[in-house]
Amino acid sequence: MSTSSNTGLIANWEIRHSRSRNLPYYFNSVTGESSWEPPFGSDTTKLQHYMATQYSGSAQSGNNNTGGGQSIGADASSTSSSGVPTKVRASHLLIKHRDSRRPSSWKESNITRTKDESRAILLAHEARIRSGQITLGQLASTESDCSSARKGGDLGAFGRGEMQKEFEDAAFSLKVGEISSIVETGSGLHLIERTA
Template sequence: MNGNQQETGLPPHWEVRHSNSKNLPYYFNSVDRTSRWEPPAGTDPEKLKVYMATYHSAKAPLPTGDAQSGKIRAAHLLVKHRDSRRASSWKEAEITRSKEEAMSIIKAHEQRIKSGEITLGELALSESDCSSARKRGDLGYFGRGDMQKEFEDAAFALQKGEISGVVDTASGLHLIERLE
């Protein structure tokens, strides 16, 4: 299921593999044996988007956890900008938008969600810059110390079903929905 270069849009020697520990696809270079979560430079984003939607949309069961273990489950929609820790995503090999442009984009997403036009999960499928997009932004269960502090503080402060305002982290700008 790795697909060929024509299908994936990846540069030579790169393929899509699946991480069993994170239940997410990643990119692997068969020549230098390196791997990464974001597509390598030279990727055709349109071809990759179609390939990933076809072969890597999550239908798998979600990991289990519970409130007694101190873990929560949340989904998010991430909009990266050029100053993000890794300014690339499954959609774009290089993200060049400014933080101000990213804020405008995420504020528009927030309005659409708050108006009831679309859910965070539905919007994350096509708009999130995180590889969790194909799982509707679902990050599974996590505890204290598993995420960046700003993200974690905001997620743990939410009630089940509640959505945060914009949360700014080194990764970019997030909207977070507490699932469990």
Template sequence: MADSGLPAGWEVRHSNSKNLPYYFNPATKESHWEPPTDTDTEKLKLYMATHHTPAARNDVDGRSEGKIRCSHLLVKHRDSRRPSSWREAEITRSKEEAIEILKVHEQRIQSGETSLGDLAVSESDCSSARKKGDLGFFGHGEMQKEFEDAAFALQHGQVSGIVETASGVHLIQRVQ
């Protein structure tokens, strides 16, 4: 793997909601929009130019080989990496409460009463809610591992069970 210039344990990921790269440490679950302290900025510039421009990411037209498209419904809890959202300035619910909320949503989707996208508009703690939870196209290494593993295991149109990540708990639907 190319040297990104980031300190040990850090990696570059891509935010689909903001369409920007960010810096993530899977061991500590820390994420930042700005490079972490002790980054070799010259190496990082080269790495970003090579690996994170639209042409390098192969998604100028919105999709590329090996990428999938998913929507999701996120319910955050007080132990989420950022326990706030467009819906609530401070999220105080427990992880167990978040899972119970998601189980109710899951039942409504499975029964055909509503769709994940329609629920996401009002119930998701992700900014993708305004797009019915649509995260756009992404490939391997662009999402949190638990999310990615669940998303790539889905068939077209299928909705996952509850998936836990550092961001909270999700229902994921593979769209393409």
């Protein structure tokens, strides 16, 4: 299959920007198909380089939203009358494995590692983050298997019922600035940082 010389995507696919999620996604201009994950057959090395230079440059750790346009987490600190948050904002680092719901990512079209191997990778990342060597956002931009890597792992603000239950429960239990231990969902294994 031929790929685009600059993006590494296969023929008829292009990168577009979702206004609702404020994230890039993949779109087939012939079939109209869209996907958060790169199409099978793309040159993932070339695509990873392209995405890192085009989309990860503005990803910052912490609460800074340096991208142009709206702040996707502006209302992230909404709370109910009882003081319980109704929305939180979080970033995450996702490591998928072969039993994940969708075992592919912008980095790899076919993920074959086991859950135990993914856990070992994430534990090593967690150790670097907790030692202060690197922030979760910095590491997510190059290592996360989620398309949010392009924004340093930032998922924006979300309320109850918008994420997988295990992820949601962990995110809502964190204090601002706190990082979870490993959280397992159908998508894979996550480290979650509540940012607002």
